[in-house]
Amino acid sequence: MAALKVQSLKDIVAAYGQSLGYYNEGLDKFVHSILLTYGEKLNQDDVISSLDDILFSLVKKYIPSPLGDKAQALARFKTIFLLNDGADDCGVSLFENGEISQNLRQLLKSDLLLPTPPIKITEMKVQKIETLAFFSAFNKLFHFLRKG
């Protein structure tokens, strides 16, 4: 979005941190840590996607494999992270060395917040139902009359 392009890198990183639940001192540390560690790697045209890529690379080891694509898996991580005050719990260690608390690890391993069980396809054959041809003729007649 154009809105994000005109902002400074620091502001965008701070906004991203806030969206993950970092505030006040924690937010300052977060911004400092990100800019120091990843500042040069960030894509200036799409900072948020860059930050998401970094976050995913750090946390993918905690996310069970059958969770679909990257965006969905990362979103589930964020949901659990936010619901369990991950920012307070982990601080910036998440972005510095990819460490998260034991509690979060267990929650991520569990099927918590899985919207459905994994899909297990069973074929369901379409049944044959014979119909009265009379109604087709009847339908045609009425459609003809209505058009007329």
Place this chain on the structure above:
Amino acid sequence: MVADLHENLIHLNPERVRHRRLKVFGLMIISTLLATLKWLSAIPTDSFWLTKVLMTVLFILTFAWIALFFWSSIFGFFELINKRKVPGIHWLPKDAPITTKTAILMPVYNESSVNVFANLLAMANSLQAVGQAKHFDIFVLSDTTNPKVWVDEERMWLKAKNDMPKEINLYYRRRAKNTARKSGNIEDFCVKWGAYYDFMIVLDADSLLEGATMVKMVQLMQANPKTGIIQAPPMCLNGHSLFARIQQFAGKVYGPIVSAGLAYWQVGDSNYWGHNAIIRVKAFIECCGLPTLKGRAPFGGMILSHDFVEAALIRRGGWAAWLLPELKGSYEECPPTMIDFAIRDRRWCQGNMQHLKILVSKGLHPVSRVHFTIGVMSYLSSPLWLAFLVVGTAIVLGRGIFPPVYFEEVRTLFPVWPIFDKLGTITLFAISMFMLIFPKFLGLLVYLRDNGKKKKTGGVWAALKSVFAEIFMSVLTAPIMMMFQSKFVFDIFAGNSVSWNTQNRDDTGTSFKEAVARHLSHTILGIVSTVVIWFYAHSIFWWMLPITIGLMLSVPISMFSSRVTTGQWFKKHKFFLIPEEVDAPKILCEAKAYLKKFSQTVPVSQGVALLVENNVLNALHISMLKVNGPAPDFARDIVQNAEIKLENYLHYGKEMDLTRDEELALLYNPKLLLQANVGRYLKD
């Protein structure tokens, strides 16, 4: 106990089933034949032969319909009075272990998510209370098309998961494209997750099933391995308007003998009413892949009233289908107003008329064909009754305009007197009324026996006066419903299809404007026919008045009966009181408590705006997109407009004012949603 179980099983054999059906349908045919003979002698002798034939055919069809209802209710009454269980099904003791897994399915379509999840939590707690929660999972299967409701469903899912007993998994998925509506929704579940489950309990958005009832249903399925469906008759509950309270009273008092009567002759060939039923997943997967019918809607296209068809197909596949009136603790809500009732009827009417087309399908059990016929007749009886009245009135009007010729051209010694058996007609009318009303009093007897405690029912007098009041209201509303249904049938035969609308479940009442819009034609018809009959067919004026007065007063009747205040006034004066109103079932109280709790925390923002403001819901929504299926294609201009509106919202605080498609396009764009969520901090 064991002896009872065996007795139930042993006593059901094909001979006994045949005997039951022979009795009900035999008596229906005999009573219709006798009444028709009387009718033939009562028709005016000077009527034109064509009108005689027409009147007789209409008489046979309408009388047979009444007679079936009457005799079925009589046998139902004796089943209940003798406290007999439906034979042929193996009942288990309460503590029989559960060894299977059941999915509770809640298909929703733009429903109030607060209501839906409140009901589900109450049911889950009820299961936990009976100690069997671990054998159940819950699926909310959304076909919602309103983007704001979609987001709210996700919000409520997250909220409800916190309150859900730990043993029960609460799942949620929304289909991007709601192919084949509710039947397609269930089919989608079976294809994707059916393999995990032995049984599924199908609900409606307003369904409530007690935990003990669900456990009993599962035990019955386990103990009867050839059973495909068990339907627990739902009882109307939680009605506040006068209209809803009358319906729930009628359901409570007359419902049991109707259900018992149906179960008496249907036995293991019963029907399925689309919700509050348990289905064997294997049987459903094997038999219930519904085809799209050839031809255009309303007769062609997808099958609308899928429940009857699914029951017939399961029966065709060799599985049994049972309606078990013994299963209590199964509830639903009634439409709050006559207009809401009619809107629902319009949908059901089309679904049932469509069954005419598949009545001949090969391999169906004869009783399944009877179910289809009964469904068709439920609606076709209205235009038949209307035609009967119109032809009858026309005959009398004809006599007024063209008086009988007493002396024909050929000279005779005596005048030719037209013979009209007035007494015979009155007798037939009295018999018809008796057959319609008498079962209500039989129902009352059973009701008083089972709910006789004065505190709960308001006493015998309160119940009796309520029955009379219900009959009075039925007389007033029957002609209005006759006109509604006749129009629906005509519309359907004229090729007009119905759209899929969410059923109104609010108690807001019918406004004057809405009542006039819906009932103006009824009012005019009532006034015109009253005037015409008064001047030109005065002899039938008083006979027709109960019909014409209902039509003339349709606007005030519709408004009056839709009001909660009116319902409460009648409640205060002990009209239509049912025990569940005085002492509400625990499950209903819990559902209401959850509803109150959740209603207090409804966010101001909705849809995309809520996802922009709420980090958790934003992440949750994106995490659930995959399970909701691939995003539909949106036109380029829709996507562009949506982005511009979102930017204006973020930068300048302008109202988003998104169209439905624009909002959906944004909801299917995870990248944009994330950027907007982060972007709101930049705005600050």
